Each structure stands twice: as C-alpha cells, then as structure tokens.
Amino acid sequence: MSEKQFTIAVDAMGGDFAPEEIVAGALMARDKYENIKIQLFGQTEKVKPLVTNDQRIEIIEAPEVIEMGEEPVKAIRRKKESSLVLAANAVKEGTADALFSAGNTGALLAASIFIVGRIPGVKRPALLTVLPSIKNPKRPWVLMDVGANAESKPTYLYQFGILADFYSRKMVGVEKPEVKLLNNGAEEDKGDQVHIAAHQLLKNSDLNFQGNIEARELLDGSADVVVADGFSGNAALKSIEGTALNIFGALSDTIKNGGLRTKLGGLLVKPALKKFASVLDYNNAGGAVILGVNAPVVKTHGSAKRLAVSNTIGQIREMLETNIVGEVKAYVENNDATFNPPVGENEE
C-alpha cells in the first residue's frame, strides 16, 4: 500500500461521554480510514474492555484525568500522567502525528502551546472552526479565533487571517478565499483601535481581503474566512449556537404541544426540518482546530458522541494528508518579513 500511514493520539478520557463514546468513535474512524493508527491514552482498565478489535489500536496507560472545570495551565503542569498530557507528549516526541481531545478546551490549548509547541514566528496559536452558511449551504466558512485568546493585538488578528486562509484553501478547497474582519461596522474606521489597525494590516496584505463583516451577516455566506479577536469571536460563535439550539428546541416544543392540526403538520414537515437542522449539526461539522502549533490538534465539543468523534478524526486525517501544518511552517519560515510585519511601539 503506497498510502502514507498516520498515527493519531487520542485523549480517551476527555469529554462528557468519555471513555465510551470516544473509544467507539476512534474504532469507527479506524474502520473507515485504512491509513490511520490510533493511540488511545487513558485508564487501561476502563479503555481496554471497550476495544472490541485492536487492529491499528494501541492503548497507552494514563492514570490521571483532567476534568472539565480545572484551571488549564495548572492542570497540565500538575497532571503529568494525565491522558491529555501523555497524548501531547507523544506528538511532541514524534511517536504520534496529531492530537485529538473532547475534554477541557483550555487544557488542550495549554498542552498544544506548551507541549506540542508553537510554530516559531506565530505570535498566538488560536482556535479555528468551520461553520455552515445557511443562505448558501455550499459555502462553509472558517472563523478564527473563536476563543483561544481573550486579549488581542492587531498583529495577532493579521496572522489569524493568514493561518485561516491556509485552512480555507487546503481543507475547505477554496481557491482564493475571501477574507473579512468581524467588526461592528462596514467602514474601515469602525471598531476599537485593535480592529482599526488590524483592518489596515489585512488590507495591505497579499490576502484577498474584502473588508469588515458584521455579526449579523455571518451566516449569509459572504466570506470564506472571518478573522475575529478571540473574545468577540467566541461571543459570536456561541450566540449563533445558542440561538440555533433555542429555536430548534422551541420549534419542536411548539409542534409537540400544539393541537391536532399542528401535530399532524409537524409530522409532515419533519423530514424537511431534519434535513435542514443537519446543516447546523455539530456532529457533521467536525471540531475546532488549534492552528499555529507544530501538529494538527483538534478539539470536538464536550458532548460529542461516537459519530462526531469519528468525523473529527477524519478531519485530522485530512489535515495530515494535506500537510497543512507543514505548509504553514514552511510559509512562516520563508516569509518572516510578511508574516511578522514591523509594528508600532505598543504592538508585539
């Protein structure tokens, strides 16, 4: 077989339904993709009984577990024998090629930066996610940063633009991604000082920068890449999720609690609604990528079940096949003057 083999380190203990659903998802992915090997990091006595077939599966004992509420940096420093830290170490040491977790996002971020390691020249690794466009279902788009960095500087946002542009080209398959900046108005002088300066950096870059986008237009499908500071990017993403979940929940309640007429109607529209809801479904969307570190690291949501886990592992495999991290590294190394433009005294 000429296909390249990849090893993916899986934090089997992170997530609301760990280890059961994580392991089941890992096995699904193993069955689906012939060229991956999976390392399951976790408490062997819990993980082993779940592995019904150990082909291309390795179980690596990790006695400790980082919980959802733990302070990230402390957690990875103290729990050296945790599934997350050991999985990150495997990536650092090169025995695995990429890292998957459904656990504590902050801890995964800390492990990515402090263990897997920041790509030299990248100021701040950040979280990228792929979102659907409702008006234009054939145009998924990427949003970066969705919450890795609470404080932002213009150069961080500028670098997010370049990193997310790579993702859009290599992973979403957009030839020349339209890049926009999430801001509170269309004009280039809108926003706070950080966004005004970031706008200028993006405008003067080689990116196909198309100006600001307001949060209201995010789902319209008018951009391939949306650059955001981590604080408002997080607010926008979570507002979208919360609104969609609330509306679908209320809609189904309305139909369920309605009169006979409404119930019958609900039954008839159900297949159409289901098809539509799947556009917004997490389980199809894959995970949030930590971009700017030395290997693919992808986080799926805490409540992920096996299908979401398997799809996210598929996404990681694709990141390995396209060698996106390698290409980012080569770009950053060879384009330092562009990637790290000179900035004012208050900037980094």
Added chain:
Amino acid sequence: MSEKQFTIAVDAMGGDFAPEEIVAGALMARDKYENIKIQLFGQTEKVKPLVTNDQRIEIIEAPEVIEMGEEPVKAIRRKKESSLVLAANAVKEGTADALFSAGNTGALLAASIFIVGRIPGVKRPALLTVLPSIKNPKRPWVLMDVGANAESKPTYLYQFGILADFYSRKMVGVEKPEVKLLNNGAEEDKGDQVHIAAHQLLKNSDLNFQGNIEARELLDGSADVVVADGFSGNAALKSIEGTALNIFGALSDTIKNGGLRTKLGGLLVKPALKKFASVLDYNNAGGAVILGVNAPVVKTHGSAKRLAVSNTIGQIREMLETNIVGEVKAYVENNDATFNPPVGENEE
C-alpha cells in the same frame, strides 16, 4: 384630565421608510396615547401631506437630512438644520421631553451625547435593548451596551450594570434584577483584563450580581440584565438576530420548496410557527435606548414600519411616565462615591 402631558420629538426623516412610515407610526401613537404630543421634524413639503389629522401634532421645518452612511460626529456638526439635530435641540431646550429616531444610529448617539447631553457622572452613555428569552418567554431581559462604545473600561461596564438595573426595575418590572456579565467563561478570572476587573466591580456592588454569562446561554432566560462591552455586545446581538432571521428564512424556503407532503404540513404548522416567530419579531420588541443622557432617547431599527414606530413611541412614553431618566439622575447625583468608585491609574 389629570394625566401628565409629554412632548416627543420625532426625527421624521430618519429610516428606510421615512418619512411615510415614521409619520404614520407617530399618528398611530398619537391616537393610542392621549397624553402625548408629537413634534415632527422634517421637510414640511414631504411631511405635511402625510398628516391627515393634526391633533397633538406639530410639524417643524428641518430642511436637511442626515443619511445612513454619514460619519456621525461630522454629520451633526455640519447639518445644523437637519431633522435629527433640530429634534435633539428641542429636547435640550426643554420644548420636548424625549427623542425618537429610526435613522443613523451613530448620529443619534452623537446628538444624544453632544446635544441632549450626558448625565454628569456617567462616563459613557450606551445602548440598551430588550430581548426575548426563548426558553422562558415570560422573562425578557436587557442587554447593555449593544454597540455605543467600541472601547471599554471596567468602570464603564460597572456603570452599565447600574443603569441597566434601573431599566429592568422601572421598565421591565423586575423587582430585584439578576445581573450577569457577558464573558467567555463562567469563572470570575475568565476574560481579558477589562472583564476580569469589571467582574470584581460588579461583584462588590449593591447589584444582585450573579457572575458571568456565556453568549450561548443568552436566550435561555437566566438573567434579567446582561452587561457587555459595546464591541462584543454588538457581536452577540447581531449574531442572534442574523441566526434567527437566517433560520426562519431557510425554514420557510424549505417548506415552500418541499414536496406536497411538506407543503401541506407547512400549511398546518404555520399558525404555530407564526406565534413563535412573533416572540423574536422586532416590531414587538421596541427600540434600543440610549441610557445615560439627560432625556429618553430611543432608536428603532432602520427598516421599521408604522407599527414598530408606534410601539417605540409607546416605549418612550413609558420611560417618561416612570421618570426613569429623572431617577437615574437623582441616583447618580446622590451616590457619586458608589457610581464612580476609585480605580487604578490606567482607569478612567
């Protein structure tokens, strides 16, 4: 008649459907509320033909119009004879009690601050809006700031909490509003420096502060007042609006373009859907309030039609009847040490 009479200055030329829908809405409000007088500021030759009955209506000539795209501060400085500036002047001079506009938000904000005037002691007037809670339809909640201030300091956020608490008590009728801070995590050390410091100020205040709220929970109805910096508050509000509009639009397309079965079902569920959609309808929600200035100033959305205009004028009348601005002024005057707590050197 013992009821107090109020005069409301209406910018008849602002908004996508001005002056027709603005004037029609003003006449509706005049018919509905006996104790209001309306001053219509605008181009007389356009406004007068629309006034079919001039009872409690005064038309005041304003030859200039501030357009939607104009730079706000420049616009109000240059267009002294515009409908907005003259209406704001009437409030400043006391010939009107409150100001309504559906036009350029930035210009209305500038007119509010520079003409109507900031309440002494209030650092930054800001925009407040009332939003529905989908999970808990009986619990509308207020969000402040939704975009007046792109740059924020902890003390601004703290003051927004106090101002919005007044609004929740006086206008929404909540006895002891639960106040939360929009932040990117639940723990008190989450967020950037501004939000970490604002959290402490709110926590140590007399408000019924209940900690942080994440954007995903906004529509759950778990707070009466949500304090936000203007940048991420704007991103959250617009993400909610955009998502709701996109989902309803796509839903109705799905039903319209579906097969016979889906179409029939759609027909049957329609009344239930309509009832539900009305919870999120702008036209029922009223306008965004500029709080922190010397009189009630309310902005309704640019695409407002007569019903939304009339409802917003009703909201202004209620602000006048409850004397919320007078009470805020008295509070700020008598509680300077609380309202303007001592802060560090980097603070205002």
